[in-house]
Amino acid sequence: MDRFEYIEARLFEGENYIKRDKNVKIYDGDDKTQFVDGEVVLTTHRILWGKPGDIPKGLVCLSLHLFYIFCIEEESGGMFGLGGPKRIILHLGPTIPGKRPGPAVVSPYHFVKFSFKDGIDTAFYKALNEAVSAKAWEKPQQVTASVDLSPSSLTPRPSVAPVNSKIRSGIVGIERSIEEQHRATDQSISVAFQDLKKLMEKAKEMVTISKTISSKIREKQGDISEDDTVRFKSYLMSLGIDDPVTRDAFRSDSEYYMGLAQQISDMMVAVLIECGGIMSLADVWCRVNRARGLELISPEDLLNACKLLQTIDAPMSLRKFPSGACVLQLNSNRDEEIAKSTSQLLEENGFLTPVKLSQIANVSVLLARERLYTTERLGLACRDESIEGLAFYPNLFLKKV
Template sequence: MDRWYWCGSSLTAGEVVCTTANGIRLYDGDKRTGYDDGHLTLTNHRLLWRHESQSSSLGLHLSLVVLVEDEAGGFTSSPKLLLHLAQPPHSKPAGPVAASSNSFIKLSFRQGGCSSFQQALQNAIGERDWEKVVIPSLPASHGKQSGGKTIHTGILGIERAIQAKQEETNQNISHAFEDLKNLMGLAKDMVFLSKSISNKIKEHSGEVSVDDTTRFRSYLLSLGIDDPVTRETYGSATQYHHHLAKEISQALEEPVKEVGGVMLLSEVYCRINRARGLQLLSPEDVMHACHLMKKFDLSLNLHTFESGVQVVQTAGLDQDKVVETTVETLKSHEVDGVSAGDLARECGMPLLLAQERLLQAERCAKAVRDESSEGLRFFPNLFFSRS
C-alpha cells in the first residue's frame, strides 16, 4: 500500500480513462485493508480508487506495475488481480501507508469484470503512454530538454534499459537457434561420412586391427542415429512400430552384448532417445516396438520376468546358461552368500537385474535364500547338488 498516494479526481494532461469497475477492495499483499467497496478507474497513466464517501482518490502510477497475475475466485472468495510493484520513487506524494513490507497488492472484484479489467490494464501498461508526456503530478524522473526530446532518468530510465536488454537477449536467442539448425545439418554430413569410412573398414578388414575397428564403432555409436524413424514417415502406427523395432534392435545390439546380453527396458528407453537426438520417443512407443521384436525375428527381443520386470536381451539367449553363471558366482561365495548388491558389483549389472537373476536361480532350485537382520542373501542349493 505504500505505492498508493492521495490525489484529486481530475485527470492530468494527456490522461484518458480506459475502463472502470465497482465494488473493488484493496489488499496490501495478502492482507485485507479497510479500503472496500470502492470505484476503480483505469487511465492510460494511473489506477484511481475512490469511495463515494471520500472527496479524494488513491492513485497508483502504472510505471510501478511490473507484472499482473489473475487469481481465480472460489465459493466464498472473489476473483482478484495480483499486481507486483517496483519500489516507489522518493519524491512520491504522501499516501495512506508510509511503508509496507509487501511488494505486491491485490484488487478484489466483488461485482465481476476482473477478466476485462485485466486485459485493459495489460494493454495500458504495454502502451506506456506516460512516457510520451511529462507528468507533473508524479515526478518519478527528471527530464532534460535536448533537441525537442525528453531524456528520462530514474525509474523510467531503468525500465527502458531493462526492456532494451530483453530485446537484445531475444535477438541473441534467435541467432543461437539458427546456429543450432546449421549444426544439425553439419551433423548429418558427419554421420554420412562416418558410414562411408565404416564401409571401407569392412572392405579392408585385414588391414585394420580389431582394436581400431572396435574403437571406430564406438565413435559411430556416439554420433547417434542419422535418420531416425518418425510417425510422419509411415502411414500407420503398425508400420511405424515395425520399423522402430528394427531401429532399436540395430542401434542397441552391440551395447546389449557388451553388458552381458541383457538390458533393462528403462535403460533401453534412455539409450535410444540419446541416440535419436531431438526426435525423442515416448515410453509407450518403445514398449510397442520391443513387443514386436520377437515377431519379426530381430537380433533382440523383449523378456518379462515373473516379477514383472522387463528386459531386452539378445535373441537365443540361453536362460539355463545364465542360471549356471549365477550359480558359479554363488559357489565362489559359498560361506558368506551373495546379495543382489554383491552380484551387481561383481558382474557389472543393474541392481534390479541382479536380483532377478538370483530369484530365477532360486526358482530353478539352484539357489536358496537366507533372510536375516543383515538382509536377503543367496547360497548355492547344496541339497539339489547332492540329490
C-alpha cells in the first residue's frame, strides 16, 4: 500500500489511457482498506483509483506506477473456482525514494489486491499484463527533454529499474532487508505446508471414493469384468493411495490399533522369517514406516498395536525380555529352539560374548545378549563376568560329571 501516491488524475506526457473498470476494492496485502467501490483506470504507466466520477473530473486520486509491479496473478474465489476469479494480486517491488506521499507510509505487505465485485474482466486483466510487460515508461520520451527535467512529480520513470534501486544504508537498511528475507521464507513455508495439507485431504477423499467405487463394482459384479476391477485398483495404486489405515478412519482407538496390528502381522511375517524369527521393536518400527511411506505411525502406536497381536491370533507376538528390551517374535520361534541353537554355537566357539554372537548370527547386539540370557535361563550356558566383560560358556557345571 505504501507504493501508492496521491496525485491529480491527469495523464503525463506520453502516457495513454488503456482501460477502466468499476466497483473495485483495494486490499493492502490480505487486509481490507478504506478504498472500496472505486473506479480503476489503467494507463500505459499507472493504475489510477478514485471514487466514482473523481477521475474524469481530474480530482486527486490514488496512483500506482506500473514499474512497481513485477508479477500479476489471479486469485481464485472458492475452492473449486466457483464464479470465476475476483481478485488480481499485484506483487510489488520496493519503494523508490522520492515518491510522493500516499495513503500509507509503510506497509507490511509486498503485494496489493484489486477486488472486482463483478469478477475480473478478462480484457482488463490482459491489458494490465500487456501494459506491465510493455514497459512504456522505459521508452525514450518523444517530448524534448527541456520540458520535463524537473524531478519527481511529472516523470513517472525512474532512471533505473526498481529492483536495482535498493538504496538502503545504515542499520535500518540492514534490518529491513533481513526482515524482508524472513518474511519471504515464512511465506514460502506456509504456502508449502498448505499444499501438503491439501494433498492429505485429497488423499483421504480419494480413498473414500475408491472405496465407494469398489463397493459398487462388487455389487455389479456381473456387469463389470474382473479385469476392469483390477485395472481400476492399479490406477489407484499408481496414484500412491493404497488405503493406508489412518487414525481418523476409525472411531475408537482400539479399533485403530486392531487394524494396525493386523497390518503389522501381515507385513512382518515374511520379514521375521527372513531375520531369524525375532526383531527388536525399533527395527520393526523402521520397517513398518518404510512400508507405509506416508501416514507414518508413532512408536507408541506401534507398541500399542503390537500388544494386541495376540488378541487377533497373529503368528507373532510382542515379547518383553526381563532386561526391558521389546521384540517382535514369531510364535514358532520358541525359547527352547533359540537356546538349542545358541548352545550349539557356544560349543563350536568355546565361549561367546554378545558382540561375537551378534556377528556370527547376524543379529543386533541387543538381541544376541537376550539370546544368551535365554540360553542361560534354560541352563545351557553359564556366565563369566570379569574385567574383560560378560562372556558365556557352555554349561559344563551341569554337563560334566
